[in-house]
Structure formats: structure tokens, C-alpha cells
Amino acid sequence: MKVIAKVDSDKYICEVDHAEIEKFMDLYYGKMKKLNVNDIINLGEGYDYADKSRRALEETREFFKKNADNIKAITNAFLLESKEITQ
Numbered sequence: 201m202k203v204i205a206k207v208d209s210d211k212y213i214c215e216v217d218h219a220e221i222e223k224f225m226d227l228y229y230g231k232m233k234k235l236n237v238n239d240i241i242n243l244g245e246g247y248d249y250a251d252k253s254r255r256a257l258e259e260t261r262e263f264f265k266k267n268a269d270n271i272k273a274i275t276n277a278f279l280l281e282s283k284e285i286t287q
């Protein structure tokens with residue numbers, strides 16, 4: 201992103217590549233439509249996505265901690281089954 205002008209102390213006019221916005225918004229591989237003049241995009245959603253991802257990882261970590269014995273049993277069963285298949 202390149203700042204090309206300042207409107208006031210908290211507002212900027214910037215030049216940004218479409219791919220850069222896609223990455224920030226986590227909308228890769230053409231999932232984000234090309235923008236037109238006067239389109240509005242909330243860049244805060246990119247931050248919100250990062251926060252949602254962090255919370256999801258924390259919840260997943262807690263799930264694994266609480267269910268470690270079950271997960272270990274399932275994983276061992278998969279390993280045993282894969283060994284039987286390859287023999």
C-alpha cells in the first residue's frame with residue numbers, strides 16, 4: 201500500500217494492489233471480487249478474521265487438552281489400521 205495523500209490526521213488516500221487486499225482479508229484465489237470506484241470495504245474485517253482465527257486455535261487447543269486420551273486412542277487405532285492395510 202502506498203499513501204498518496206492525507207485527507208486529515210486520521211484519513212488517508214492510498215494506492216493498494218488487489219492481491220494485497222485479498223491477502224489481508226484472507227480472500228485468496230479470486231474469492232474477492234474486483235473493486236470499482238465508490239465500493240466500500242472494511243479493512244477491519246481482516247483484523248477481525250485474525251482475531252477469530254486466534255480464538256478458534258485457543259478453543260481447539262483446549263479441546264485437545266480435555267480430550268487427549270480419546271484423541272490418542274483414535275490416532276492409535278488409525279495407525280494400527282494403516283499398518284494392517286500396508287502389510
